[in-house]
Amino acid sequence: MKKILSSRLSCGALRLVLTAAMIAVPAVGSAAEHVVSQKGKAFNVKTLKVKVGDAVKFVNEDPFSHNVFSLSAAKNFDLGTYPQGGAKSVTFDKPGTVEVECAIHPDMQMVVEVAK
Numbered sequence: 001m002k003k004i005l006s007s008r009l010s011c012g013a014l015r016l017v018l019t020a021a022m023i024a025v026p027a028v029g030s031a032a033e034h035v036v037s038q039k040g041k042a043f044n045v046k047t048l049k050v051k052v053g054d055a056v057k058f059v060n061e062d063p064f065s066h067n068v069f070s071l072s073a074a075k076n077f078d079l080g081t082y083p084q085g086g087a088k089s090v091t092f093d094k095p096g097t098v099e100v101e102c103a104i105h106p107d108m109q110m111v112v113e114v115a116k
């Protein structure tokens with residue numbers, strides 16, 4: 001009987017924590033999602049200003065693959081190769097300048113400025 005009671009209690013406590021977490025999310029939820037497309041072997045913007053916590057969705061609109069990546073300290077990532085219609089998101093979690101390139105097309109370059 002005691003066991004049942006305590007497990008009910010901890011379940012209730014867990015629910016409380018989860019509810020608090022759910023409420024907390026929209027407060028942090030000022031984070032935006034930006035969209036950058038790749039078309040004609042180019043990024044559709046040369047410079048994008050975002051804030052820490054924002055995500056950028058890279059959408060491939062070319063009839064061939066791209067491989068978006070960055071070696072920058074503020075955000076080191078590699079989205080891998082994906083074809084037309086593919087899209088992958090990157091969340092920028094540190095302030096700084098992120099130079100974004102394509103591993104397949106060296107001329108494709110853009111900069112994401114991540115501000116606090």
Ligand SMILES: [Cu+2]
Binds near residue numbers: 041103104105108
């Ligand atoms: Cu490319």
